[in-house]
Amino acid sequence: MAFKIGLLGLGTVGAGTAEILLNPELRHPLVQEIEIGKVGVRSLDKPRPVDLPADLLTTDLEAIVTDPNIDIVVEVIGGLEPARSLILKAIAHGKHVVTANKAVIARYSDEIFDAASTAGVYVMIEAAVAGGIPVIQPLKQSLSVNRIHRVMGIVNGTTNYILTRMAREGADFDAVLADAQRLGYAEADPTADVDGLDAADKIAILASLAFGGRIKLPEVYCEGIRSISAADIAYADRLGFVIKLLATALREPSAPDDATDHLQVRVHPTLLPKSHPLASVNDVYNAILFEGDPVGQVMLFGRGAGSGPTASAVVSDIQNIVAILKATGSRSPHSTADLHLLLACIHQHYCTISPMDEVVSRFYARFLTRDMPGVIGRLGTCFGDHDVSLESVVQIGFQDDLAEIVVVTHDVREGNFRKALAEIRGFEGVAEIPSVLRVL
Amino acid sequence: MAFKIGLLGLGTVGAGTAEILLNPELRHPLVQEIEIGKVGVRSLDKPRPVDLPADLLTTDLEAIVTDPNIDIVVEVIGGLEPARSLILKAIAHGKHVVTANKAVIARYSDEIFDAASTAGVYVMIEAAVAGGIPVIQPLKQSLSVNRIHRVMGIVNGTTNYILTRMAREGADFDAVLADAQRLGYAEADPTADVDGLDAADKIAILASLAFGGRIKLPEVYCEGIRSISAADIAYADRLGFVIKLLATALREPSAPDDATDHLQVRVHPTLLPKSHPLASVNDVYNAILFEGDPVGQVMLFGRGAGSGPTASAVVSDIQNIVAILKATGSRSPHSTADLHLLLACIHQHYCTISPMDEVVSRFYARFLTRDMPGVIGRLGTCFGDHDVSLESVVQIGFQDDLAEIVVVTHDVREGNFRKALAEIRGFEGVAEIPSVLRVL
Structure with a gap:
């Protein structure tokens, strides 16, 4: 019996996904066991770039994620809601989930993967980052x-x-x-x-x-x-x-x-x-x-984007789920312990992110200064006072009446650099600091 | 119970593989379930870059591939024989196989994958192409x-x-x-x-x-x-x-x-x-x-090569096998029908390769000619007679007494180009054709 997909959304990525699944040229035996069961759309009347039987389409997305005939829910509607709620409800009903929704995953991965782990289902996100690139x-x-x-x-x-x-x-x-x-x-x-x-x-x-x-x-x-x-x-x-x-x-x-x-x-x-x-x-x-x-x-x-590349990632995730369900001989939810550890998400603690002030990097900054004698010297002294070591200071030209000076630093603590910049902004001779960029 | 690896070879890649498996910093739960069961080497006395208990080492490689305690055989000895025979024997004894051996796979993939399919085991080859690049x-x-x-x-x-x-x-x-x-x-x-x-x-x-x-x-x-x-x-x-x-x-x-x-x-x-x-x-x-x-x-x-990158690919293959064996709850050979279709090799027919004469591409060729009037004209005419359309013909200089002429063609049938070249080689004014290269 074929594995049934509930497709939420038939926009660019949804239509691309349906096209791959319906393409007779793709002969991978797994694709032949995948069937589009239901497609949730906002309006039934809109013209679609892909030819689907009318009775597959519904505007009732809740009914798809709770439908006992659906094995895998594919969420490609985007946005935070109702995407997040639909994903959670699908998981609660024992569906595996494939999503291209980076916004939802970046914000709610904790609750989504906790729920998936409890329910023993897979949540696959290849399409959420960098479209068709396998990453x-x-x-x-x-x-x-x-x-x-x-x-x-x-x-x-x-x-x-x-x-x-x-x-x-x-x-x-x-x-x-x-x-x-x-x-x-x-x-x-x-x-x-x-x-x-x-x-x-x-x-x-x-x-x-x-x-x-x-x-x-x-x-x-x-x-x-x-x-x-x-x-x-x-x-x-x-x-x-x-x-x-x-x-x-x-x-x-x-x-x-x-x-x-x-x-x-x-x-x-x-x-x-x-x-x-x-x-x-x-x-x-x-x-x-x-x-x-x-x-x-x-x-x-x-x-990294576009219908085809993103749909390629979505379908590869569907295939991955179908392959493991076939290999384990069970399409119902697994016990948590039996999930495939290279497909499931297994970490639960939070990483500690360093505050930017403590980050060490090189900087490029451009200054517009009144061409007073000594302004380069005052910049250099001020940076030095804050432990900001300079690689180069170059006056590269004039803009209106102002001298344009570009500074490139060595590796410096961002907090120190910011303090020096704040002081420099107060210098009488400094008219503007139009750009501050990091250098690799 | 841990999954036992039989490692054939402890050279660059073998030692790199052992290092990853023994590295306590790698905390992926799967690695913790993998154990090096036996290591086959040519000589027991050679100093090794990696610290392994002496009783793991043996010079009897046949004993490893038939050992009932070994789940996965990792072949990193290279060369055609005994690598090929050991791989086939391991498969016949129900072992899954990971190999970095491109020479064996490129020549004997048919018998190896047929045997694997019959035995219901996986043969994984990530390390055989492009080292650490996931491909x-x-x-x-x-x-x-x-x-x-x-x-x-x-x-x-x-x-x-x-x-x-x-x-x-x-x-x-x-x-x-x-x-x-x-x-x-x-x-x-x-x-x-x-x-x-x-x-x-x-x-x-x-x-x-x-x-x-x-x-x-x-x-x-x-x-x-x-x-x-x-x-x-x-x-x-x-x-x-x-x-x-x-x-x-x-x-x-x-x-x-x-x-x-x-x-x-x-x-x-x-x-x-x-x-x-x-x-x-x-x-x-x-x-x-x-x-x-x-x-x-x-x-x-x-x-694409080197101990670390290649070993990374080898261990990822081992992990992949262990993950699927754990998910299916069985470490013994699968029935062919139950193999995970994205890990197993599923095609059996042979591709038809077009003969090079029929391949269409652009060419770059360099000629050394006696600087006779009309030699460029004769080249052009001869190429034209053979349906070889030229993008550019440039005399780029002299080498000793000879004029150096570089020809770049449009897309041409290789057979036609070769026939023209053969004729041109016979021209009195043409001393040598030092290079013929294809252009993308």
């Missing part, structure tokens, strides 16, 4: 034997597209954003993308899997790309860097060996050396770089 | 819902290291090879690497998984990098290309939709546009690019 299962399986030190990724296609075009065209943020919206690469309300919130959801999920502990989303530091100017991109280029919105999670290098959960988790624009593997990831492409022992560097690259 | 399991799982069009990879670290240094230093092959041997990046007998045989083994394995059919290794076209000169790398650079040893498997674009098994599978140096994702993969790094529907492009990058 969640490789983290759970191939990389799980490693001690991961750092996860670093370009995980938001919209901002990468904007930054790539800014770099290629020498254009400023607002102009490229407007064009990206016109072309459909950015949403009408671009907040979640350009302010880094979407990337924060994703790095929270990746960090949780890479470091084996739960992450509280509000503790993830998040800074977007609105303040990046064409000038910064040009100066970065001259210094040998590209600017990317990086999502980073790393184990504090200073943490003792047994403190596996002292982490930095943060999203912010970063100056990356041009030779870095992530520096050449352009346009809407995503890539995630893992560094661990003993595997070294591993990078996974591909399309 | 076999992502192919079986995440990407298996896609229709793959092309797999293209840099899968041999030694040749990539040599080509990278040749490009950086403007050096010739022999000098860099000698230095690579001195530094341990190339073996004393470099044949398997520099002649492309190792890459051929790997692309045969990848093609088999990507296209769901068996590949006969002798049908894989294979050309190494010995003929690449500093001059070719420099000319390629001027034309906007880098030269990489590429392993490629693709579905014939002209094949009808139901001919899933009309493939090209080949290894040869290739001129890659500098903007191509694989072009910036340098040094000993490997990367594999998949193109498929609906996922689009996916690239997996990392260290």
Whole structure:
């Protein structure tokens, strides 16, 4: 008897998922045992890009997640509610769940995975991070034997597209954003993308899997790309860097060996050396770089969004569940002890996230100063007073009547750097500090 | 009761595997249930980089693969025999097998997977291709819902290291090879690497998984990098290309939709546009690019060899087997029907490989000609007579008394190009054709 899918949502990803499941060219024997049982939609009248029998469609999503004939609920409606409640209700009714919902997983993974563990069902989330790039299962399986030190990724296609075009065209943020919206690469309300919130959801999920502990989303530091100017991109280029919105999670290098959960988790624009593997990831492409022992560097690259890539991830999760249900010969909920440990989520404690003030990194800062004698000297002295050691201080030109000075630091404690900046902002000769960016 | 590993070989990869299994920092609950039961070595007296109780070591490898206490045999001795026989005997005795042996798998996968299927055991090969990069399991799982069009990879670290240094230093092959041997990046007998045989083994394995059919290794076209000169790398650079040893498997674009098994599978140096994702993969790094529907492009990058990365892949395979054995509650052989379909090998037919003469690609060729009037015209006419359309013909300089001419073609049938070349070789004005390379 076929495994029955209850599909919640028939938008871009839902339609892509249905297309794969209905595609006769895909001959993997597992796909042939999967059947779309019900499809929950908001309106029955809307035209659909995929041909489904009318009697599969319903607007009653609750009825799907409680339907005894449904084995696996696939949630692709997005948003926090009713997605979260439907997922929880599906779990409570013994359904396995596949979801592409990074927002829900980043915020409610604790209650969702606790419920799944109690109910003995799988909750699969490959599609929630980086679309079609296999990253969640490789983290759970191939990389799980490693001690991961750092996860670093370009995980938001919209901002990468904007930054790539800014770099290629020498254009400023607002102009490229407007064009990206016109072309459909950015949403009408671009907040979640350009302010880094979407990337924060994703790095929270990746960090949780890479470091084996739960992450509280509000503790993830998040800074977007609105303040990046064409000038910064040009100066970065001259210094040998590209600017990317990086999502980073790393184990504090200073943490003792047994403190596996002292982490930095943060999203912010970063100056990356041009030779870095992530520096050449352009346009809407995503890539995630893992560094661990003993595997070294591993990078996974591909399309991070879109109907096809995301649906590919959704269906691979469905297949994974069906394969394990077939192998164990039981489609009803498992006892917790019998769950497949490379598919189930097994950690329950929370990681400790270091406050940003304690994070050590390099900085790039651009100052506009009245061209007074001694202003570079006063900057240098003030940074020195706060233990901020400088790699270079360069006056790169003039803007109106103001001298433009770019400072690059060595590794410094963020708190010290911020204190020095606050003092410098009060200097008579300093008109403005238009940009402060981190350097890898 | 712990799952017992019989480790065949305690060289680089074997020692790395033992190190991971004995590392107390790796807390994945699955690793704690894995125990090294026996270790087969050639000599008991050799000093080892890893500390193992002396009574685990034995020189009787046959006794390991028949030992009723061993659940999983890990073969990391390499070479064809006795590796192949030991693997088959282990399977016959109901052991699951993990192997890093690309040479055995590329040649004997048919008998090995047939035997495994009959015995109801798993044979896992993540470590056989591209070391620590998760590629076999992502192919079986995440990407298996896609229709793959092309797999293209840099899968041999030694040749990539040599080509990278040749490009950086403007050096010739022999000098860099000698230095690579001195530094341990190339073996004393470099044949398997520099002649492309190792890459051929790997692309045969990848093609088999990507296209769901068996590949006969002798049908894989294979050309190494010995003929690449500093001059070719420099000319390629001027034309906007880098030269990489590429392993490629693709579905014939002209094949009808139901001919899933009309493939090209080949290894040869290739001129890659500098903007191509694989072009910036340098040094000993490997990367594999998949193109498929609906996922689009996916690239997996990392260290393709070495103790740590390869051992990471071996242990992840062991974990995968233990996870499924625990989930199914049985460590004895499964019935074939109950094998987990995303771990087991399920295809049995053979793919049809197109002969190279029929392959269509672009070519780069360098000619040394006596500077006679009309030689370019005669080249052009001869290529035209054989339906070889040229993109550019450039005289790039002189070498001794000879004019050096570089020709780049459009897409042409290889057979036609070869016939034209044979004719041109007979031209009075043509002294030599030092290089003929394919262009992507």
